[in-house]
Amino acid sequence: MAAPPPRRSPPAGAVPRAPGRRCARRPSGNRARAELPNVTVQVLPFERGAHSGMFGPYLLLSFPQVSSLDLALPKTPTGNIWTQREPEVARYRALFDDARTAALPQTESLALIHRIAKEHQQ
Structure with a gap:
């Protein structure tokens, strides 16, 4: 069984709030990798x-x-804590599935990212 593709669900606020000068906010290879x-983005x-993803990163x-x-x-x-205990891992998996x-959907997410990137280029 092949491993599932990587998935990333950044909050919408992470997209338009890129810090730095205008040139630092230009789209990079990240957009190409997202496709x-x-x-899956x-x-x-x-x-x-x-x-369910609001409590913090994992x-x-x-x-x-x-x-x-x-x-x-x-x-x-206070740092990162690895866990292999199935009940805890299952809880994080459920939180991720709820947030996802x-x-x-990916097509709408990429369209939003492209629109915001275009706004920042102007």
């Missing part, structure tokens, strides 16, 4: 309200080997 077949607009790592353990890495104010469900 690769093995990458979804934006979670403010209009969707509160969502990483979920899954591996294609059945014998491999999935890992969750929540980022906390609330996010815009």
Whole structure:
């Protein structure tokens, strides 16, 4: 079984709030990478309200080997804590699935990103 493609769901506020001078906000290779077949980008607009990803950032790592353990890495104010315990990993997986469900589909997310990038170029 192949590993699922990487998914990223940045909050909508992360898109238009790129700091720095105008030249630092120009679209880079990130836009091209977002359109690769093995990458999914979804934006979670403010209009969707509160969502399960608001408590803080975390990483979920899954591996294609059945014998491999999935890992969750929540980022906390005091550091990062790896967990392999299935109940905890399952909770992070459920939080991620809830946030992904609330996010815009990839086509709408990319259109929003392109529109905002174009606005910043003007």
